[in-house]
Amino acid sequence: MADQSQLVWLFFSVSGRVSRAAYFLGGLLVAIVQAFPLYRFTLVPEGTPESNMWALTFFVAFIGSLWSNIALAVKRLHDLEKPGLVALVLFVPVISIIAFVVLCLFPGMPGPNRYGARTNDRG
Incomplete structure (x- = not known):
């Protein structure tokens, strides 16, 4: 069972990286x-x-x-080594659906990047 601080980080923090599965399940x-x-x-x-x-x-x-939703998207973008500011496209109605699908499908960057040592890490 996930500890409470992990859930707070997943849904409310914009630091670190999340995997496609964590992003999809969190979004669901x-x-x-x-x-x-x-x-x-x-x-x-x-x-x-x-x-x-x-x-x-x-x-x-x-x-x-x-x-x-914003926090999840920012962390998912971080996993793709993109700036979290790109998450603003989630406010554009049609593009938001496409962005969600893209963030669910594209794999993150292997290994450490400037946003964290590994995927599903607080950074």
Whole structure:
């Protein structure tokens, strides 16, 4: 079982490098965290206290997951020896989907680079 500091690093830190698998699985978890409250919101009648609660839950999950998506992408770019600033393309709607696929498919740089000694390392 991963220790808590590893999970905090994976989802909230922009230092270090992550592998394709860690990026994909982390991105999948973030998508589930976003989708669940949205799904629950669609099941309840509009304008009820329960719908307001799920709307707020979705908003909080979305804001938290937005940073997590950026942090994951920056670390994945670091593994490809690219600057994290390139992660800004995630804010361009169509390009973000293409960028996610590219980051999932292209292997990282073997061995150490300027962003860390090895993949899945805090750097």
